[in-house]
Every structure is written in C-alpha cells, then in structure tokens.
Amino acid sequence: MNLRKASERAFKSLLRVFPGLFGIMILISLFNTFVPANFFKIYFHGSFLGPLLGALAGSVATGSPAINYLFSGDLIHQGFPLLTVTAFMLAWGTVGIVQLPAEMRYLGKKFALARNLSAFVFSLIAAFLTIFLLSL
C-alpha cells in the first residue's frame, strides 16, 4: 500500500469515528455543565460493588475506543473511582454482550461463552492489578 492510499484509509477510519466522537464530546460538555464535578464520589467512594457494576456496564457498552476512553475519562471527572472506571473501560473493550450471538455463531457457543465470561473476570483482575501497581 502506498502513502496516499494509507492516508486515505486512515482518514476514512477517522471520519467514520468522528460523528460518535463529536457526539460524546457534546454530551460530556453538557453533563459537566449541569452536573458538578465529583458528584458521584459520595456514592461510589470505597464501594466494593463499584468495579463489578463498572465491568457489568462496560460489558453491554459498544462503540469505538476513542469514545470509550473519552467517556471513561469523564467518569473520573464525575468522581467515579479509578478502579471502577478501569474495570468499565476494560470490559467495554474486551467483553461483547451485544456481539455475543454473532460470536457464538462463528466461533462456537462454548468458546464464546467461556471467552466472554473469562474476559469479564480478567477485566476486573486487570483493573485491580493496575490500580495496585499505580499505588506502589
């Protein structure tokens, strides 16, 4: 592939992501205007349920990585603990409840279920490990 074709392809990829990216930026700006920063801190601070709920929410979320990272960043701004947000972000990228029927059809029911379930568990493990290593 030459430089022109590679650039065109990259530009098209970015263009495809753009509506969602701009949409989430508008939503984040609106949310930050109406909801004060650290609003959720009192609800999730020190809660063990937080990472679990985060991973569950991430498992059903779909969208491009850019939207995932921006949205997750805003969750921190709103006061969600980093552990919860990391579990959410990882589950968003690795677990696919919405895509599960297609994954079962192509890769087999047992594989798809085992993969998604283990991805869910490992998202939590990776989130705990990341926060632990950052605290050292």
Place this chain on the structure above:
Amino acid sequence: MSSKKHRNQRGKRKFSYFIKGSNLLLGFSLLLFLETMLLDYGKAHETAERLYYLVKAMVPFLLIVFVLMVLVNLFVRTTKLVKYMGENSGIKGWLIALVAGNISVGNIYFWFPMLKEMKDKGVRPGLIASFLFNRGIKLTWLPVMVLVFGKKYVLVLFVVTTVVSILQGIIIDLLMKKDKPSTTAPEIK
C-alpha cells in the same frame, strides 16, 4: 421496474447508514444541545465553551492517531499477520496475537468469519481469545488515552492487559482442550 427496485435498495442503504449508532449519538447530542439553548442560553454558552476547549485539546492527539493509522496501514497487514498464528506457532503465536489485537482495526463483525476460518484450520482457541482481549487496548488510539489518563496509567494498564490476556488465553486453551475431537480413528467393535 428493476431500476426502481435498485433505487429503493439504495435509499434503504442510505437510510440505514444515517441511523447507525454513531450518527444517532451525534443527533441525540445535538438535539440535547439545541434544547439547552432554547431553555437556558447561559448554560448552552457554558457547554459550547467546554466543548471548544475539549476539541482544542483533542485535535493534536487526533493528528498523532492519524499518523499512527497511516504507519500501520503502510507497514502492517493485520489480516496476513493473524494467519501466522498456526497450531504450533509457540511464542511467536502469542506475540502475533498480542500485537495483531492491539493494532487490528475495523468492526469486530468483520473479524469473526476470519477467526472462524483460522479456528477451523487448527489455530489454538487461546490465541484467538488473547487476540480478542488485546483489541480492548488500541495502539493507534493510545494518544487519546494518554490525553485522558496520563502516560504512567496507560503504560501500567498496557503491560497488565498484555500479561492478563496471555493468562486468559492459557485458560481458554485448557477449557477448550476437553472439546477437541480425537485425531485417532474410533475403535470398531
């Protein structure tokens, strides 16, 4: 008659393009913003200001994302790379699963048929699982992640995800091993 049918199909395709997720999200956000503008101009102005600063912070990082995407397009063929994850690929197989997962682009639905073909050809399910886990962290979008979370966090998360994806792959291999059909001929009684 057939051209009318063709036009209808093209119209349906265009319509389905516009109602896809990301456009819906943009439409919904714009509607909310318009409503805010009508109800409380001051809040809408504040939102617009926040949006301006967010876009301004984002643009340089999007340029880096663009350059990374061009480089990946120029030098890596992920679809070809993935085909090297053969049954006895060993450490090379794991490395390819990790790298290909990180740099793979496109919708996951595009990858399923190809992964099925590879699984049928004998590629270990653990490598496929590891590849899919590593799609969670996209190398080309890392600049945006750094903008949001900072370098230290991204580095630690990247290393942890890599290690964890290998562990997941090993577990999936063990789980699926029991299902693997026997290669020896069945005993005839």
